[in-house]
Amino acid sequence: MTLLRPSRRDILKLAAMAPAFALPAAARAQLGAPAGANPAHFRFTLGEAKLTILSDGYFSMPTTGLGVNADHAEVAAFLEAHFLTPEQGYSHTNHLLVELGDAKVLVDVGSGNRWFDTTGQLLANMEAAGVDPSEITHVVITHAHPDHIWGIRDDFDEAIFPDAEYVMGEAEHAYWMQDDLVNKVEAAEQQFVVGAVNSISVDGVEWALAKDGHEVAPGIRLIDTPGHTPGHMSLVVESDGKQLMALGDSMSHIHTNFERPEWYNGFDHDGDLTVATRKRLLDMAAADRMSVLGYHFPFPGVGHVMREGEGYRFIPALWQFPKG
């Protein structure tokens, strides 16, 4: 097969065609948080597992992409009733770091300096949280969208966690790496394809390709959660009978996805499959009282799923302070 390896120049050119996702200057400096700024990490435990949420930053999107199979006025009214701006949506970016046994597993790598100028903060926030990047043993990629994988490379195009094992879904890898995908998708999606291919093809990374149930390390497994992308996977941590599921983007909104699980978004690859997967996950999390983490939920993005009427409600976890 002919491997598509566009240059950074190609990406910038494509980005210029899609101004909604303007790329920041490639050489943009990593901005440190001002003194006394709100922090961007959150630690907690699940049985024996030490969990840390590390933010890559945040970005906004027009809400016209939310609930595209519903009436937009209804979506806007729903958002306003929940005290959210009906025009502009928020997306936080909550990365999970799991420390369990000998494994230190990071879920997704953020967008680096290749996307919004308010994202790309993962490494800085790791440092602030006292996490040493060289100790990461596994990097799991839930799916190959920009905010989840474009940060895989540094400014010298080298993998930022060179000693880690990299894992992604076999179906996800096959989708993005298929021959000539860039010419099969709509123009607005082309830069996603180019960025995914570039990221997956980064020098020095050998992919472990996962199927449903793949064990990353003892107590840490991947499950198929397709729909948002063809091979999207979520990660389940289990310790002492307690479970937490890192949903990736199988759910991305704590209000619409819980109260109106049948609404899908513009960036969901297969809307019907996204909804079917979501209903399965909501039902499972509520029945098993699993904790869930949404990558785009309000920081820190951890909570539970409560059944309510015909739908569900997200119950945020309590903030945990250090023991005195």
Added chain:
Amino acid sequence: MTLLRPSRRDILKLAAMAPAFALPAAARAQLGAPAGANPAHFRFTLGEAKLTILSDGYFSMPTTGLGVNADHAEVAAFLEAHFLTPEQGYSHTNHLLVELGDAKVLVDVGSGNRWFDTTGQLLANMEAAGVDPSEITHVVITHAHPDHIWGIRDDFDEAIFPDAEYVMGEAEHAYWMQDDLVNKVEAAEQQFVVGAVNSISVDGVEWALAKDGHEVAPGIRLIDTPGHTPGHMSLVVESDGKQLMALGDSMSHIHTNFERPEWYNGFDHDGDLTVATRKRLLDMAAADRMSVLGYHFPFPGVGHVMREGEGYRFIPALWQFPKG
């Protein structure tokens, strides 16, 4: 009138009689947070006002004190359905600092080293947030319970914000400072009275006694919200047409108080008045789309009030990251 001024020894003796509220050693060192620990401050803006939530720490209480006018099994089932421990409740401690115009107003002073060993972190968290205590212009006390006022004095019995103007409700002051209150209340409440009197009587503090509508500074006013204590007051900040209400303890739980506003707690001085005040505040906040801050809500404790069915729902505010 005979002013009751018990010594620290009296307080310790009373505390020993009420082991549920064991005092830590008076000389306990202020424990700093471990490196990379979850932070305990949160900054945001409201119009022109700069707001900071500063935590004094957290503590737990048996949930037998929640919803004492309801069936306890029903309360326990309600808590469990909301993924909370039915036996043990949480209380976070969210202090508001308002910077608006020339005023820097702090709401409540925490419990210092006189209560739980997981509280008394206000000054340490102020320092971590880069707030200089000497710049506080006003200290507002919502009510004279231990977690809100016992931190008014340092280890040398001197006021910790010596240059600030101290404000509390006239009715609150009159209640705690009435002659011989300590002998009128039940044994379990006696230490509350002693601690309140000692705190209110701290050397160097002249109280400004507030009535409903008292203006602390331009854009910052107090309103009567009695029930939890006889003279409990809440603080309203208004800037550019936006309002936030620091509820104090007029609401203390994001689930019970919103979905079951008619339940009151064991520590509410007047249960019926507490419920009446709460319903008035919930209705006002929902109708006017005010932001609210609960002192004991999960950190950072800021959000909105949405009507839902016969009750209400708390919608937490989004975490705000520093602008990139």
